[in-house]
Amino acid sequence: MADHPIDAIMLENRAASFTRRSIKESAKKQGLRLALSMVDLTTLEGSDSPEKVRSLCRKAIRPWEGEIDTPLPSVAAVCVYPNLVPVAKEILDGTGVHIASVATGFPSGQFPIGVRLRDAAEAVAAGADEIDMVINRGAFLAGREAEVAEEIREVRSTVHPAHLKIILETGELGNYDAIRRASDLAMEAAASVGPIRDGEVFIKTSTGKISPAATMPSVLVMLEAIRDHWFATGVRIGMKPAGGIRQAKSALHQLAMVKETLGDAWLTPRLFRFGASSLANDLLRQLIRIEKGCYMAEHDFSEA
Amino acid sequence: MSQRVDVSKTWKLYIGGRFVRSESGQSLPVKHKRHGTTVHLCKASRKDLRDAVEAATGARKTWGTASGYLRGQILYRMAEMLECRRAEMAEALAATGSATPKKRLEEVDASIDRLVGFAGWADKIEQILGGQNAVPGPYYNITVPEPTGVVGILSPDKPVLLASVSMLAAPLCVGNTTILLAPESNPLPTALLAEIVATSDVPSGAVNILTGSRDELIGHMADHRAINAISAVNLSDDMLQQLRERSAASIKRVRHERLSQPAWSKHEERCSPWCVEPFLEMKTMWHPSAC
Numbered sequence: 001m002a003d004h005p006i007d008a009i010m011l012e013n014r015a016a017s018f019t020r021r022s023i024k025e026s027a028k029k030q031g032l033r034l035a036l037s038m039v040d041l042t043t044l045e046g047s048d049s050p051e052k053v054r055s056l057c058r059k060a061i062r063p064w065e066g067e068i069d070t071p072l073p074s075v076a077a078v079c080v081y082p083n084l085v086p087v088a089k090e091i092l093d094g095t096g097v098h099i100a101s102v103a104t105g106f107p108s109g110q111f112p113i114g115v116r117l118r119d120a121a122e123a124v125a126a127g128a129d130e131i132d133m134v135i136n137r138g139a140f141l142a143g144r145e146a147e148v149a150e151e152i153r154e155v156r157s158t159v160h161p162a163h164l165k166i167i168l169e170t171g172e173l174g175n176y177d178a179i180r181r182a183s184d185l186a187m188e189a190a191a192s193v194g195p196i197r198d199g200e201v202f203i204k205t206s207t208g209k210i211s212p213a214a215t216m217p218s219v220l221v222m223l224e225a226i227r228d229h230w231f232a233t234g235v236r237i238g239m240k241p242a243g244g245i246r247q248a249k250s251a252l253h254q255l256a257m258v259k260e261t262l263g264d265a266w267l268t269p270r271l272f273r274f275g276a277s278s279l280a281n282d283l284l285r286q287l288i289r290i291e292k293g294c295y296m297a298e299h300d301f302s303e304a
Numbered sequence: 305m306s307q308r309v310d311v312s313k314t315w316k317l318y319i320g321g322r323f324v325r326s327e328s329g330q331s332l333p334v335k336h337k338r339h340g341t342t343v344h345l346c347k348a349s350r351k352d353l354r355d356a357v358e359a360a361t362g363a364r365k366t367w368g369t370a371s372g373y374l375r376g377q378i379l380y381r382m383a384e385m386l387e388c389r390r391a392e393m394a395e396a397l398a399a400t401g402s403a404t405p406k407k408r409l410e411e412v413d414a415s416i417d418r419l420v421g422f423a424g425w426a427d428k429i430e431q432i433l434g435g436q437n438a439v440p441g442p443y444y445n446i447t448v449p450e451p452t453g454v455v456g457i458l459s460p461d462k463p464v465l466l467a468s469v470s471m472l473a474a475p476l477c478v479g480n481t482t483i484l485l486a487p488e489s490n491p492l493p494t495a496l497l498a499e500i501v502a503t504s505d506v507p508s509g510a511v512n513i514l515t516g517s518r519d520e521l522i523g524h525m526a527d528h529r530a531i532n533a534i535s536a537v538n539l540s541d542d543m544l545q546q547l548r549e550r551s552a553a554s555i556k557r558v559r560h561e562r563l564s565q566p567a568w569s570k571h572e573e574r575c576s577p578w579c580v581e582p583f584l585e586m587k588t589m590w591h592p593s594a595c
Contacts, residue, residue: 293527294527294529294553295354295357295524295527295528295530297528297529298361298530
C-alpha cells in the first residue's frame with residue numbers, strides 16, 4: 001500500500017511529460033505495430049449482432065486486407081458481451097486471438113453477487129479466455145472495502161484458469177488516492193486466492209461507458225501500484241487502459257509511460273492491452289502512411 | 305499622452321472552424337504594396353493539410369446532409385458578411401494587387417454577386433441535373449446528384465478574390481466540404497475570406513483555408529486518399545501532369561480549366577450549373593412502377 005497521499009500536481013506533470021517524447025519514423029513504426037498487437041478489439045453495445053461480432057473477429061485476425069511488405073500482427077483479443085462469446089469462439093478458435101468477455105454485471109456491477117458469479121462462470125463455460133470483471137463501486141465508495149475484496153476473490157476462484165481483468169472504473173472513484181487504494185486492493189485480493197502467473201491478472205481503468213476514462217494520470221497511478229506490487233512480490237500484474245484512447249498518438253504516449261514506469265518487460269500483449277474500438281483503425285492509418293507514404297482515407301479500412 | 309501602438313493582425317490558417325498557426329512554425333512573407341512593409345502569413349505544411357482533411361472529412365456528414373435550402377441561406381449569409389466588409393476586402397486587394405480602386409471594388413461586388421448566385425443554385429441543382437429518366441419498361445428510373453466529398457481547391461492569383469469565391473462556392477453549395485489553398489503570391493484576400501466564412505454559420509470543417517506553397521503541397525493533396533476531387537485553373541503543363549498522375553492512385557476527380565482574367569467576370573458562365581456538376585456524383589435508382 002502507498003504510505004503517503006498522492007501529489008496530484010506532480011502526478012499530472014509527470015503524466016503530461018510522456019506526451020512530449022519525440023517518437024519518429026522507425027521507433028514510431030515499431031511502437032504502432034506493438035500497439036496494434038496489444039489491442040483488445042471491443043464492441044459492447046446493446047445493438048451488437050452476431051454478424052457484427054464475426055466481422056470484428058475477422059478484423060482481429062487480419063486487421064487490414066491490403067498488401068503490405070511486413071505482415072501486420074493480429075490484435076490480442078476480441079472483447080464482447082457473454083452472449084456473443086460462442087459466436088466469437090467459432091471464428092477465433094485456434095487463431096491465437098483471445099476471447100475476452102465482460103461479466104459480473106457489466107458495466108455497473110450493481111447486481112447480487114450470486115448473479116454476478118453465474119454471469120462470469122457462464123462466460124467461461126462458453127469459451128472466454130479472459131474475463132473483464134467490474135468491481136462493486138457502490139461498496140468501495142461507501143468504504144466497504146472488505147466486501148469488494150471478497151467479491152474479487154470469489155470471481156477469481158470462479159473463473160480460474162481463465163485470465164481476470166479487474167475494472168476499477170476510475171472515472172467514478174473521485175480522486176487519485178482512491179484509484180491507488182482500489183488498485184492495491186484488487187491486486188492483493190486476487191493474489192490472496194493463489195499464486196498468480198505473469199499476466200494472469202490485469203487491472204483495467206474503465207468500462208468505456210463513462211467519461212473520463214483512461215486519462216494519463218490515472219493510468220500512471222495504476223502503473224505505479226503495479227510496480228510496487230512487483231517490487232514486493234515479484235509478480236507481474238498486467239495493465240489495461242480502456243476508454244477514450246482513439247488516436248495512435250495517445251497509444252504511443254501510453255507505451256512511453258509503461259516503458260518508463262515498468263520497463264520493457266511490460267511491453268508485450270501478455271502484460272499490457274488497450275481496450276478500444278476505433279484506435280485500431282487509427283493505428284492502421286498511421287502505419288500504412290509510414291509504409292506507403294500517403295495518407296489513407298477512412299473508407300480504406302473496415303469498420304471496427 | 306503616450307502614442308498609441310498599432311495593433312496589427314496575426315494572419316492564421318483556418319482549419320476546422322478555428323484560426324490556427326502552422327504546425328511547422330514557418331511563415332510566408334508577402335510585401336504589402338500600400339504600407340511598404342512585409343506581412344507574414346502562416347506557411348501551411350503537410351501536417352496542416354492533413355489536419356484540414358481530417359476536419360473536412362468530419363464535416364461531410366453535417367454539411368453534405370444539410371438541406372439545399374439551408375446551404376443556400378448560409379452561402380447568402382457569406383455574401384452579406386462580405387458586403388459589410390467591402391472596404392476592408394478592397395484594402396486587402398490593394399495590398400498585393402495592382403488594380404485601381406474602382407476595379408478593386410468592382411471585384412468585391414462581383415464576388416458578392418457570385419456568392420448570391422451559388423446560394424440560389426444550392427436548392428435547385430437537384431432539379432436541373434437530376435430527374436426522372438424515361439425507360440421502356442414498368443419502372444421508375446430516377447437520378448439524384450450527390451456531393452463528391454472533400455474537394456481541394458487551388459485558386460489563381462488573378463483575379464484573386466473573385467476566382468477564390470467562385471471556385472469555393474461551386475463545390476460548397478451542393479454539399480462538398482472544401483480545402484482552399486490561397487495563391488502564394490497574393491494570399492491576403494483569401495486569408496481574409498476565412499474571417500467571412502467564420503461569421504457565416506458555415507459548420508466547422510466545411511471550409512478550410514490554407515496559405516502556403518503550392519509546389520510543396522500539391523503532391524500531398526494529390527496523394528491524400530481522403531480528398532475526393534481537386535479543382536484548379538491555369539496550372540503549368542508539368543504541374544498538371546504531376547497532379548493527374550498522382551491523383552490516379554486514389555481515383556480522384558481532377559477539374560482543371562484554362563481561364564483568362566476577364567473570363568471570371570462573365571457571371572452567366574462562371575455561375576452556371578456546369579461549374580457545379582464536376583463536384584457531383586450521379587446516383588441512379590430503379591423502382592418498379594405501380595402499374
